[in-house]
Amino acid sequence: MRLTISNQTHDGLLCRFGSKKGGEHYLLVPSLSDSIPFSPKSTSLWFLGSSVAIKLTMAPGRKWERVTLQGDSPWIIYRNRLSRKHHVLVVLPYRDTSRFLASIPDSAPLSCLMLPGTHETMALYGWPISQCQYKSLDTQLHAGIRVTDIRLSIIDGRLIAYHGIFPEFTPFADILVTLHDFLTSPTTASETVVVSIKQEDWDTELFPQLVHDEIVASPGGLQMWFLENRIPNLGEVRGKAVMFSRFGSDGCANGIHPPIWPDSAKEGFDWECDGTLVRTHDW
Incomplete structure (x- = not known):
């Protein structure tokens, strides 16, 4: 399975599947999209950037929806499941x-x-x-x-x-x-x-x-x-x-x-x- 993450912020974002402390790291370049493999057993994705860590549960829905983030976050995240084997996340900077x-x-x-x-x-x-x-x-x-x-x-x-x-x-x-x-x-x-x-x-x-x-x-x-x-x-x-x-x-x-x-x-x-x-x- 693959996950495409579009980093539309001005910051490089570090993400990791699984637990907050373990697992392989991926660096997301600002203003670009990257497609990375992930296991169906990995039900969470951690973003670490700007001193903020967010746990994101991969939902099975087939429509765009905004991810509910805990606490103050510099980002807004939307997710979608394009197919059974392809998920998409879009990370945007938060604006008022x-x-x-x-x-x-x-x-x-x-x-x-x-x-x-x-x-x-x-x-x-x-x-x-x-x-x-x-x-x-x-x-x-x-x-x-x-x-x-x-x-x-x-x-x-x-x-x-x-x-x-x-x-x-x-x-x-x-x-x-x-x-x-x-x-x-x-x-x-x-x-x-x-x-x-x-x-x-x-x-x-x-x-x-x-x-x-x-x-x-x-x-x-x-x-x-x-x-x-x-x-x-x-x-x-x-x-x-x-x-x-x-x-x-x-x-x-x-x-x-x-x-x-x-x-x-x-x-x-x-x-x-x-x-x-x-x-x-x-x-």
Whole structure:
């Protein structure tokens, strides 16, 4: 049997099968994968590095799962069993996902960053037709989500989260409070969130006005938003939400605003944002 270990940390890791004190050692080079033999009788694997030893029981599951580590560890470990004779481990450095942008220079343009996002961020209801997420917006933000896909419809004069024709119930006002709390917290004020807003109904005159009015009335108001139609540097938008509007017309103060948006363009499409070429995939 073989075990492939992908060491995605910056440290050389020493591992050993069997007991903590006995057995053959293997040195795992940083940022590389190595495949080593192991016996089915070896039910544990010891990692020794950064003064930490971890006992890892080899589970028989056929899916990726995160390994529960005891105490403080500088790593996150995932495991999988690709086949009866081939196990895989991936060792990653631990990072605080709630504030991972804190270590990135202010001078970095957002276009140079890979920002995790969720499709239909507020589609929490309506399984199996309209539900796309099962974690709250606050949980998503603390998990590292930095691009949100907010879709709204006008219901009784207010903006409510919708997925197509299906209500998702969360008022836009509540979404704004969650964004404000996250972006103004002392522990996460280093972050920014790109907020894509898409209209799910047809009142194109009232919708932009309601978006504006509800933002003005929310905690932080317009001052918490980046509303220019250009790609900012990270330092400009720490502690702010970046408007990415899929509503309204060109020339409005709706933040980053693609002039075109072909429906379900599987091959993607190009557009310019103040001299920056942007390629978008909507599929």
